[in-house]
Amino acid sequence: MDSGTHLVIGFGLAGLAYIDPIVASNPAVATAVLVGTVVGSQAPDFDTLLRFKSNASYIKNHRGLSHSLPAVVIWTGLITLALMLVFQGLPVGHIALWVFVAVAFHVFTDLFNTYGTQALRPFSHKWVSWNIIHIFDPVIFLSHIVAIFTWSVHLARPQIIFPLLYAFLAVYYVWRSWHHYRLESRLYQQDPQYADGDRYFLIPTFNLQAWQIVKRRSDGHFILGEYRNRRIQWVDEVACAVHPAVEASKLHKNVAAFLYFSSFACAELRSHEWGYEVRWADVRYRHRKQYPFVAVVLLDQELQPIDSYVGWVSETRLGKKLRANT
Known part of the structure; x- marks a missing residue:
């Protein structure tokens, strides 16, 4: 999910935590849980900082190790430890439980998107993406906004609002999953x-x-x-090119990172006087007749790399990021 949705889920889980009598009866515990669920709902995406290293590192690792099974436990432990240092004397078990729920729920919801995660690590490095929920789902986001607003103006107790919210969302996820499966499994029958x-x-x-x-x-x-x-x-x-330059491009670190992440990559080859331009595109992401998620490598006539780019970019901006006149 996008960061905004994860944020409102963090507040929503803080409201849901009021079903825990210890949280509901102690304002200090409720405050610590609120901080924990908000931070926990964002924590797995802290690997976004990899952008500062390189786009290739970010693409290869985002939603990877940070969303793995061990990471869920590690994030829970680190956030809980930090909360215990700030909010001393609080019941660690209750705090850790709700932080864990927030972190695990983040990873769980990301499985339903197209981007996917490596949530099965260390048992498998496979990218798991179920293609069921858009990265920004208006139903999920707006239902949280309504519930949080209702809580904030004291129209109803959180013990009532948020169990109803998450019961509704559980039904919504089941329905979307069933609907997606039903439609996808019948597509071949509708395609002449x-x-x-x-x-x-x-x-x-x-x-x-x-x-x-x-x-x-x-x-x-x-x-x-x-x-x-x-x-x-x-x-x-989209026809995928087959050429020695395409094979040579796979050795470049940017393309290798791109292919590690995407199983829907297709190569386009363009020949120039100075060599070749190999453009890999993830065909899942089509926007305004373009494929903006790409890995591009410029190779000379001896198939040695001249320049490269990997990431999200428009057709007009791509040329500015590459040195050769394409």
Whole structure:
């Protein structure tokens, strides 16, 4: 989820904590839990600081180790220890429980997005992304805003508001998961161009009634489309280049980081007088007829790297980030 949604979830979990009699009866404990759930709901994304090292490091590691099973325990321990130093004499077990809920809930909700996490580490380094909930879901965000506002103006007790909120969201997640599975499993029946070996992936959008479709053909090429009103509309086809320059680009650290993260990468090759431009794009992220999440490597005629870029960028800005005149 985006940072704003994680933030309101942190406040929401602080309200839910009032079902714990120790929290509800002690203002100091409630304050410590509020700080703990807000910080805990953000903690796994502290690896965003890797941007200061390099885009490649950020792309390869964001939502990786920081969202792993050991990290959930480590974040809980560090935040709880810090709270015990500030709020002395409080019941450590109750504080640690709600911090743990906040951290674990962050990782859990991120599994439903397209970006995914490596939540199964150290048992598996696989990126887990269920493609069910958009990174910003208006239902999740606005329902938290309404609940927090109701709590803040004392229209109802938190012991009533927030159990109802999270019961509603549990139903919402189950419904979205079922709805996604039902639609995705039937796409091949609605596609007259379906061939054996084709695979379909349904990607959520901000619009709850609209989805993006990624069709991976048996030859490795991709077809992109939209699913709306029970109809498929194909909008683009991306052929993946095969060339020695493409293979050479995989040795570059920026492309290696990109391919480590994305299983939907497709290479485009452009030849120039000075060499080659190999542009890898993640086809899941299509915006205004462009694919802004890319890894680009410029190679000379001997396939030696000249320059490179990895990250989110528009077509007009990309040229400014690369030295060669492309």
